[in-house]
Amino acid sequence: MTSILPLELADVSFEAGGKRLIKDFSCRLDAGPRTIVLGPNGAGKSLLLRLCHGLIRPTAGHIRWQGVDPGVKQGMVFQRPVMLRRSVAANVDYGLKLRGVPILRRRAVVDDMLGRTGLRRLADRPARVLSFGEQQKLALARVWALKPEVLFLDEPTASLDPAATHAVEELIDAMHREGTRIVMTTHDLGQAKRIADEVMFIHRGRLLEWAPADRFFARPDNDLAQAFVRGELLWWRLGKDRRAISKPS
Amino acid sequence: MTATTARPPIAVRGAVRRVLMSAALAATVLMALPALAANKFITVASTTSTQNSGLFGHMLPMFTKKTGIDVRVVAVGTGQAIKLAERGDADVLFVHHKASEEKFVKDGFGVKRFDVMYNEYVVVGPKSDPAKVAGSKDAVAAFKKLAAAKAPFASRGDNSGTHKAELEIWTAAGVDVKKGGGTWYRATGSGMGATLNTAAGMNAYALADRGSWIAFKNRGDLKIVVEGDQRLFNQYGIILVNPNKHAHVKAKQGQAFIDWTLGPDGQAAIASFKLGGQQLFFPIAGKGSSQSASEPRRAVTTIQLISPTAVGDPRAWPHGQSPRTAASRPSRMWMTRSAERAKFSA
Amino acid sequence: MIEFSEAFLAAFALIVGLDPALAEIVLLSLQVSLGAVAIAAAIGMPVGAAVALFRFPGRVALLVLLNALMGLPPVVVGLFVYLMLSRAGPFGVFGLLFTPTAMIIAQVSLVTPIIAALTRQVIEDLWVEYEEQLRSLGAGPARAVPSLLWDGRFSLLTAVLAGFGRASAEVGAVIIVGGNIDHVTRVMTTAIALETSKGDLALALGLGVILMTLALGVNAAAYLTKEWAQRRYG
Numbered sequence: 015m016t017s018i019l020p021l022e023l024a025d026v027s028f029e030a031g032g033k034r035l036i037k038d039f040s041c042r043l044d045a046g047p048r049t050i051v052l053g054p055n056g057a058g059k060s061l062l063l064r065l066c067h068g069l070i071r072p073t074a075g076h077i078r079w080q081g082v083d084p085g086v087k088q089g090m091v092f093q094r095p096v097m098l099r100r101s102v103a104a105n106v107d108y109g110l111k112l113r114g115v116p117i118l119r120r121r122a123v124v125d126d127m128l129g130r131t132g133l134r135r136l137a138d139r140p141a142r143v144l145s146f147g148e149q150q151k152l153a154l155a156r157v158w159a160l161k162p163e164v165l166f167l168d169e170p171t172a173s174l175d176p177a178a179t180h181a182v183e184e185l186i187d188a189m190h191r192e193g194t195r196i197v198m199t200t201h202d203l204g205q206a207k208r209i210a211d212e213v214m215f216i217h218r219g220r221l222l223e224w225a226p227a228d229r230f231f232a233r234p235d236n237d238l239a240q241a242f243v244r245g246e247l248l249w250w251r252l253g254k255d256r257r258a259i260s261k262p263s
Numbered sequence: 264m265t266a267t268t269a270r271p272p273i274a275v276r277g278a279v280r281r282v283l284m285s286a287a288l289a290a291t292v293l294m295a296l297p298a299l300a301a302n303k304f305i306t307v308a309s310t311t312s313t314q315n316s317g318l319f320g321h322m323l324p325m326f327t328k329k330t331g332i333d334v335r336v337v338a339v340g341t342g343q344a345i346k347l348a349e350r351g352d353a354d355v356l357f358v359h360h361k362a363s364e365e366k367f368v369k370d371g372f373g374v375k376r377f378d379v380m381y382n383e384y385v386v387v388g389p390k391s392d393p394a395k396v397a398g399s400k401d402a403v404a405a406f407k408k409l410a411a412a413k414a415p416f417a418s419r420g421d422n423s424g425t426h427k428a429e430l431e432i433w434t435a436a437g438v439d440v441k442k443g444g445g446t447w448y449r450a451t452g453s454g455m456g457a458t459l460n461t462a463a464g465m466n467a468y469a470l471a472d473r474g475s476w477i478a479f480k481n482r483g484d485l486k487i488v489v490e491g492d493q494r495l496f497n498q499y500g501i502i503l504v505n506p507n508k509h510a511h512v513k514a515k516q517g518q519a520f521i522d523w524t525l526g527p528d529g530q531a532a533i534a535s536f537k538l539g540g541q542q543l544f545f546p547i548a549g550k551g552s553s554q555s556a557s558e559p560r561r562a563v564t565t566i567q568l569i570s571p572t573a574v575g576d577p578r579a580w581p582h583g584q585s586p587r588t589a590a591s592r593p594s595r596m597w598m599t600r601s602a603e604r605a606k607f608s609a
Numbered sequence: 610m611i612e613f614s615e616a617f618l619a620a621f622a623l624i625v626g627l628d629p630a631l632a633e634i635v636l637l638s639l640q641v642s643l644g645a646v647a648i649a650a651a652i653g654m655p656v657g658a659a660v661a662l663f664r665f666p667g668r669v670a671l672l673v674l675l676n677a678l679m680g681l682p683p684v685v686v687g688l689f690v691y692l693m694l695s696r697a698g699p700f701g702v703f704g705l706l707f708t709p710t711a712m713i714i715a716q717v718s719l720v721t722p723i724i725a726a727l728t729r730q731v732i733e734d735l736w737v738e739y740e741e742q743l744r745s746l747g748a749g750p751a752r753a754v755p756s757l758l759w760d761g762r763f764s765l766l767t768a769v770l771a772g773f774g775r776a777s778a779e780v781g782a783v784i785i786v787g788g789n790i791d792h793v794t795r796v797m798t799t800a801i802a803l804e805t806s807k808g809d810l811a812l813a814l815g816l817g818v819i820l821m822t823l824a825l826g827v828n829a830a831a832y833l834t835k836e837w838a839q840r841r842y843g
Contacts, residue, residue, distance in 0.1 A: 067745065068744075069744055089746075090745040096739055109747065112746060112752060156746070157745075160747075306707060315803075315806065335788070335790045337788035337789075350695045350697035351695075351696035352695050352697075352706050453806075454806045457805070459808055460805070460808060463808075478807055479807065480807070480808045480809050481808035481810050511704070
């Protein structure tokens, strides 16, 4: 099975309403580390993920996956999960059915996923009556069932309480251990420190710093990154160092 | 594994649900297409006034019992009935406006027109009778008075037999009703019942067939003000739709219906129908009917069926023929009748 | 005012007496209207969903047209279907005029735009909510149609009930194409029209009461089914 990685972005820009929201973004994502995309609100983190996942098209530049049919091997978890109006088990089953997995295999996978996410006792409940935390776990189960090679997560725990957050982080970790490439956005520094192997720092649509996690948090290069790590609000800062980078340092 | 209630696996449950829903849907649809009647039937285009009087409910079951042919009556206004027959959507036309019927035959849509029966129109009006026409036996004079008094008048205005008869009386009275349109003359453009409803509601005069009037329950303040005028006799004709124009017409069965209606059984059925204790329809088959130039007259046995009291009644012979002249025709007609029979028996 | 009490008495008498003529008319009314709604839903829902999800030239015009067709006058539809099915018309050879099938055809024509237009709105709103998630899972607009139709099933049920309301209440179409023939094509609404034209207003109103009770029954059954399904399957 050919891998869809590495993912290459070349001078990607995205414009909407006359404003450039993603500017000259270039990078190359290989298999391996858990990448956290960090940055203040409105930096373009969600847009970046959606561009990579293929939900929107760039107005300039290229996004290149390897292999055929890269869409099938990716998954995405959103900040507010959208549950189908059916049972928990049926939600997990949905993606599998779309891919034509035969019925017996589906039953086994659904059962496995529900077990791993601790949702087995809720299997027949309508998905919409679950709490946010349970729904987000269900979203993970749903996408995990498809065994994606790359998983994009857009602030998945932003609305969750600490217990649910912990549970979700554990699941993400488990998926990583089984070989899924994790690309996650967050604006929670603590979470970033817990999860990240490497950090991409974005501000106003530009990739300003890309470094291994421990170095980024200890000694960020970029001044805006420094301010961000210190916990400052970057509402007026344009920063001295505005050049876009394309390789991890 | 945590304990759960024993239930069939998810996929099976979903499948069962889907099957049940499709079955329910199919059942609904199948139920909605009732099996086409196995028995034979003909379609007769007739008028609402005839239908509403109840005559068909009385006489048609007798025909069906005798021949096994169902008669489906589509009851609309005369104009619409004739249009239906012209388009071949009916097998037999049974309406009451001679001029239109003769044109129908002349234009080739019908085979031949036969007299069947007649009934009477009556003029109804408010008990207060502002135009002072009550008790009159002269419809034309009464209509002149109505126009002069500008008394409210509800007309059917729908090109029906009743409407056309009404217009003919206005014409005879020298009244141009278009001038009164919207003021005292109100054209409702609807059937007899609706028009009577309107007349009752407006306390207006109206022309109605006696049958509809007797059956009409919402009389309000109305009563019969004029009746008995010969002009108010309303003749019914029956015509087979021309199978040469429309090949699918059930000519044989339609002709069987016509034969029965004009024959002793049909005529007796018509005469025996009573509403409110009164006979509404007076059978007259075989007397004074028009014919298309090529076809000879037919069906003579009905002459004997007019009740003895009615034979001497001049009203039973609208065209002024005497019983004697009519009775002298039998033998020629018998031969013609069997010849016609042969034509349709193929 | 007397008519109203007479009407209720008439209705009561007919029901309690299990009047066979009434039973026949009620059964035919249900067959025609439910059958028409089922067919209209089978056509209208996919059409509505397609207009909601796909972009194609003329989409806006079609959308507006669907909405406008919700207001089709039944009598005009009846006239049109009559001209089509008449022996002198293009489909006369099938001999469908003055049969319940013709009535179903006319009502399908009336009800399909209603179901299609309402489905379009429901699916469009759902798509706004679901699009990203469904696309992420691998369902583009085409694969999403059945998923959205199922997920919107409770709102779509209301659309179907709107269609049923229209079908069971109209008289203009069925009276022209059916002919109001006794025992063959007489339904509740045409029977009411007939009794009104005879001036028997109390009976007509009584039949009206029965018709509305019927409609109430159908809607109640639909609501209860929905509640049960919701509790059981979510």
